[in-house]
Amino acid sequence: MPNATSQNGTVEDPAAPGVGRTRTVRFRVKRCDGPGKPSRWESFDVRVAQGEGANILACLQRIAANPVTAEGAKTTPVVWDAGCLEEVCGACTMVVNGRARQACSALIDTLAPNDGDEITLEPMSKFPVVRDLHVDRSRMFHTLKRLKAWAPIDGLYALGPGPREQPARQQERYAYSTCMTCGCCLEACPQFRLEPQPGRWDTAFVGANAIGQTLLFNEHAIAGELAPDRLDEMLAPGGVSDCGNAQNCVKVCPKEIPLTDAIAAIGRAATIHGLKRFFAR
Template sequence: MASSNGTVQATTRTVRFRIERSDGPGRGTRWEIFDVPVASGGEGSGSANVISCLQWIAAHPVTVEGRETTPITFDCGCLEEVCGACTMVINGKVRQACSCLIDDYAPNEGDEITLEAMSKFPTVKDLFVDRTRLFNDLKRIKGWVPIDGSYNLGAGPRETPDTQQVRYKLSECMSCGCCLEACPQYTLEVEPSGKGFVGAAVISQARYFNEHGTGSTLKKDRLDVMSGVGGVSDCGNAQNCAKACPKEIPLTESIAAIGRSTTFHRIKQFFSGK
């Protein structure tokens, strides 16, 4: 249907992909290089992105040396940067592959694009990593509003437009892991102990739930986690997270806010003995 706009004749150029591959956990890595023809000059958004190039390679899995190989394994979903699945390291920078337009990244004939798996999560295969730890950390901080069940009990708490705008921004976090990849304190754990640094995404989610009327009833539990091992004090203030976030979530603000709450929480604990 909307496959081409039919107005501007597209031309084709070649983009070279250097892709770091791995057959599985602990199986080492190797590089493979592919030349991918890319249509350019098309008006509108008909232009290619990293996903469409990986799809092209899947249909033509032959390296530049002419050697037949397997399609690249990678994670992807919505292809419009709302699901977070296709996060990878592109030309050294972590981001979603779907919104990485080839015209921006490799505008000229022969330009090169390098793809690597995120390094802070265990590799499953090629560019596909296992981000279970991130979801487990959301359990650690009790990342939910503790409602009294799903029966009809009327509306939730009212909210000012200002609070809604703050919470909406935080709620856009798609658990992609960009902030964690960019963070010097967040490290790959081979044997997950469950006590590593939770990182900016999870700290920001703790703030998100603490900001909600009903969600705040678990504030104490969340601040216990935040003041413990792997909590907010592990943050080294490098501030890479906010720069890496594709949704421009104010992660450093969230870290500061949770840092303050945690301090009050500790003082209160000290004086009350609880």
């Protein structure tokens, strides 16, 4: 609130320059009180100013401060997951207007430019709902553990420099290394399915992100030592051969990671690894 002694100019004031007319945006939110509880839809009207740069999370914050539905019913604040708010942590992934994406980069001026426009929010459907828009993605981290997604270095002591690497190879690895485990590729994948039971995680399809990570680690001089172990996992049920080539993963990836390239490359490596294993046994 600007006052007589304002000295550091906050950008919060509604009269801030560049901020235009306000309008009402309706949010239809699929809510659920917890695992095993039924889902329901609630609507909220949120005032948004043109040009203020509001995103879905800013609107959810406004709903949290004023948890009253469009019909005037008092309710609880919507629960959601968020972190960096700049699309590098992956936390705020949800289904916005039917499509998996990060809520932080979903700008209201783009999605709902006119007064009365509607935006629907749903939790991701491929992971168990914790509450409302917040889901449990621990399966993705479990898969990274199973794939030994690390470099088996000798320890944290100073043992000299790492391997030299050509820039082309670094660029290739970097692309896969920007994967933020958000789960968009899995949400959009027709082959990846909700598996609430951790006991079935190791035989159900691992999905594109895991295949991309397999390539990332197999391509590194030290991490690549574990490539045969990772390829064993890729040959197992739920491995790379369960991919159905719908290629949605690469289209919804917010980091534009060439996931389908990884699927093909790992498919090739798995074929060779499978043949080797067949003849070596």
